Amino acid sequence: MEYTPEDLTSRERYKVLTGFVLPRPIAWVTTIGPTGVVNAAPFSFFNVFCEDPPLCMFAANPRPDGRVKDTVVNIQRTGEFVVNLADEPLARAMHDSSGDFPPEIGEPDYLGLKLAPSTKVAVPRLADAPWAMECKIWKTIDVNGNRQLIMGEGIHFHIRDELWDAASMRVNMDRYHPVGRMFADRYCRTDDRIVFPPAEGAPAA
Incomplete structure (x- = not known):
C-alpha cells in the first residue's frame, strides 16, 4: 500500500500518521486565561x-x-505554559480534559485536579503530575494559516520525589508508569519494557 499525501484528505493523512507513529508522548499543557481561568489540554503531536x-x-x-x-x-497572550x-x-482525567470546554471553564477545576504554583512562570502546574516543565515561548511556526507549531524552552523542572534518584540522575522506572497515545481514544501503558545490552563498541549510558 502506498500513498502520496496530496491524494489524501487532511483527515486521512492524520489517520496514517497517528496510526503508525506509536506510541506518542502526551503534553498535558496548562495555560492561564485573561480572567485567571487555568486551562489544561492534552497534545500528542x-x-x-x-x-x-x-x-x-x-x-x-x-x-x-x-x-x-x-x-x-x-x-500567544502570555508567552508561558x-x-x-x-x-x-x-x-482518565487527561483524556477527559480533551473535551470541548468553553474558555470560562477550566479543566482542572471541572475535573477536580489539584494545581500548584510554578516557580518561574505565572501559569500553575498540575500538582499530581509525575513531571512538569515550566516553559517560555522559544518560537512559533504558523502552518497553513490555521495551526501552530509551538516551541517552548524549559526553564524549570518539577519531578515527583519518589521517581528520581538524584545521586545517579536516573528515573526509578519501577515507580514511573507513564501512558502513551495510540490512535483515536486508545492509549497504552508502558510497563512491559525491554532492556538490551549496549551495542558493540558503544559506551554504556
Missing part, C-alpha cells in the same frame, strides 16, 4: 528535541469548527 537549551514542541490544530484553541490563545506528563492514575 509532541516531544522534546534538545537539551541545550531544553526545547519541546507540540502542534495545535484548530477546533473542529475552526476556532483557535484556548491553549494557543493563552500562550507548563508541560505536564500524565501517568496511569491521571490518564
Whole structure:
C-alpha cells in the first residue's frame, strides 16, 4: 500500500500518521486565561528535541469548527505554559480534559485536579503530575494559516520525589508508569519494557 499525501484528505493523512507513529508522548499543557481561568489540554503531536537549551514542541490544530484553541490563545497572550506528563492514575482525567470546554471553564477545576504554583512562570502546574516543565515561548511556526507549531524552552523542572534518584540522575522506572497515545481514544501503558545490552563498541549510558 502506498500513498502520496496530496491524494489524501487532511483527515486521512492524520489517520496514517497517528496510526503508525506509536506510541506518542502526551503534553498535558496548562495555560492561564485573561480572567485567571487555568486551562489544561492534552497534545500528542509532541516531544522534546534538545537539551541545550531544553526545547519541546507540540502542534495545535484548530477546533473542529475552526476556532483557535484556548491553549494557543493563552500562550500567544502570555508567552508561558507548563508541560505536564500524565501517568496511569491521571490518564482518565487527561483524556477527559480533551473535551470541548468553553474558555470560562477550566479543566482542572471541572475535573477536580489539584494545581500548584510554578516557580518561574505565572501559569500553575498540575500538582499530581509525575513531571512538569515550566516553559517560555522559544518560537512559533504558523502552518497553513490555521495551526501552530509551538516551541517552548524549559526553564524549570518539577519531578515527583519518589521517581528520581538524584545521586545517579536516573528515573526509578519501577515507580514511573507513564501512558502513551495510540490512535483515536486508545492509549497504552508502558510497563512491559525491554532492556538490551549496549551495542558493540558503544559506551554504556
